Amino acid sequence: MDDRKKDVIRETDAKAIRLAKTLIRSARFGALAVIEPGTGSPLASRVGVATDIDGTPLILVSMLSAHTGAILADPRCSLLVGEPGKGDPLAHPRITLVCRAARLERGSGEHARAERRYLNRNPKAKLYAGLGDFSIFRLEPERASLNGGFGKAYLLERADLVTTAPVVEELAAGEQSALDHMNADHSDAIAVYARHFAGAAGDGWVVTGFDADGMDLALGDDVCRVFFPEPLGTARELRHVLVDMAKTGRAVVDNTKPDS
Secondary structure (H helix, E strand, O other): OOOOHHEEOOOOOOOHHHHHHHHHHHHOOEEEEEEEEOOOOOOEEEEEEEEOOOOOOOEEOOOOOOOHHHHHHHHHHEEEEEOOOOOOOOOOEEEEEEEEEEEEEOOHHHHHHHHHHHHOOHHHHHHHOOOOOOEEEEEEEEEEEEEEOOOOEEEEEHHOOOOOOOHHHHHHHHHHHHHHHHHHHHHHHHHHHHHHOOOOOOOEEEEEEEOOOEEEEEEEEEEEEEOOOOOOOOOHHHHHHHHHHHHHHHHHHHHHOOOO
């Protein structure tokens, strides 16, 4: 790497990793780039996106799609996520992940978990997820290029993005029951998470996923990411962290209310 390259790429720090994880966890869709069989030409297509509990991107694609045949022939691919906002689209953060696609076998435990998490994030996909010509792929990240805006370029490794600790499987075992419980009985706490920790407006937010780093919330087509104060070490910590965060958020709200 020459000196000019070194000047462009910043040192990867905790802030860059959090931004990268936020972009990936918050993505509802992305641009998938594959290698076209026969020609070797690059082929890009838009795909719906979710994440597995360890942070690996998930896609649900039809076997009739050109990009599906391409990743079956050659699993090398890349995924670009990060939605532009107002103004210059190049001023907004985005991340490109260099991945290898792995098709999940229908009927396996890994497929069941991935499908559950994908449909929690993309409920409209229930219309076609069960059709025989649709498959779920994990896009296993090998490395990533993060652009946080002008002059904010970072290179990240797989270990920066994917959680491999035992807590992943522990959380996965009870995740859906925890989601169902929170969404059915604690909508007030979820509202606190959305407003206080994510700065999100609106009523009716639901939790779509828990992981070791935080939780994903959705309100219709809007999504937001909430990180825990510290990553979970065990699944047993989840309840205590959620209770403490709700108390913290409510205390701030109560302290900012005007005196009656």
